[in-house]
Amino acid sequence: NAGVTQTPKFQVLKTGQSMTLQCAQDMNHEYMSWYRQDPGMGLRLIHYSVGAGITDQGEVPNGYNVSRSTTEDFPLRLLSAAPSQTSVYFCASSLSTRGLLGTEAFFGQGTRLTVV
Amino acid sequence: AQSVTQLDSQVPVFEEAPVELRCNYSSSVSVYLFWYVQYPNQGLQLLLKYLSGSTLVKGINGFEAEFNKSQTSFHLRKPSVHISDTAEYFCAVSDYQGGSEKLVFGKGTKLTVNP
Numbered sequence: 001n002a003g004v005t006q007t008p009k010f011q012v013l014k015t016g017q018s019m020t021l022q023c024a025q026d027m028n029h030e031y032m033s034w035y036r037q038d039p040g041m042g043l044r045l046i047h048y049s050v051g052a053g054i055t056d057q058g059e060v061p062n063g064y065n066v067s068r069s070t071t072e073d074f075p076l077r078l079l080s081a082a083p084s085q086t087s088v089y090f091c092a093s094s095l096s097t098r099g100l101l102g103t104e105a106f107f108g109q110g111t112r113l114t115v116v
Numbered sequence: 117a118q119s120v121t122q123l124d125s126q127v128p129v130f131e132e133a134p135v136e137l138r139c140n141y142s143s144s145v146s147v148y149l150f151w152y153v154q155y156p157n158q159g160l161q162l163l164l165k166y167l168s169g170s171t172l173v174k175g176i177n178g179f180e181a182e183f184n185k186s187q188t189s190f191h192l193r194k195p196s197v198h199i200s201d202t203a204e205y206f207c208a209v210s211d212y213q214g215g216s217e218k219l220v221f222g223k224g225t226k227l228t229v230n231p
């Protein structure tokens with residue numbers, strides 16, 4: 001039972017490079033989200049999706065793009081990496097958020113990204 | 117928008133001692149609250165959640181939390197901690213806006229259990 005799988009686990013980028021962080025879930029969850037975790041800041045929502053073809057911005061969306069072409073996958077794209085994007089990124093999924101509140105979020109193991 | 121405040125960024129405690137990690141939320145008519153735990157170099161996993169009903173919620177690994185509406189608090193407690201409880205703990209609240217629910221996290225409390 002894989003749950004939420006994130007790849008890669010570690011990545012080093014040079015300023016200005018672009019890359020895609022992959023996230024896949026096998027639980028048929030409608031809702032998926034991306035967070036970044038920085039020391040002393042907790043987890044901050046970057047983007048989220050309530051279903052295939054539907055995405056929206058969270059608290060800190062600048063510099064990131066997302067798309068949701070399938071229920072299973074929710075990749076996060078860094079368009080032009082900056083040192084301020086050095087962080088640990090977590091993908092999460094939950095069953096549904098439309099009319100079903102308080103559902104548990106399942107998290108991936110995280111991607112540790114360093115931008116030099 | 118909903119928010120949570122975790123009052124302590126670090127809590128050191130000795131093994132077998134009791135512990136309380138404090139969390140306050142912004143007031144609302146109805147609220148859904150969660151505690152998540154993050155062990156070193158891992159993702160987050162759910163400890164417990166409050167949706168409605170009994171104000172004392174029991175979770176995994178012997179943790180429990182009490183929902184207090186008058187004090188807008190949701191403190192996490194364990195009567196006797198183990199070394200293996202060393203982790204970062206996050207309080208979260210459900211924020212329902214624009215037709216979808218988002219989890220809003222506190223800044224976290226690092227619990228260190230010393231022998």
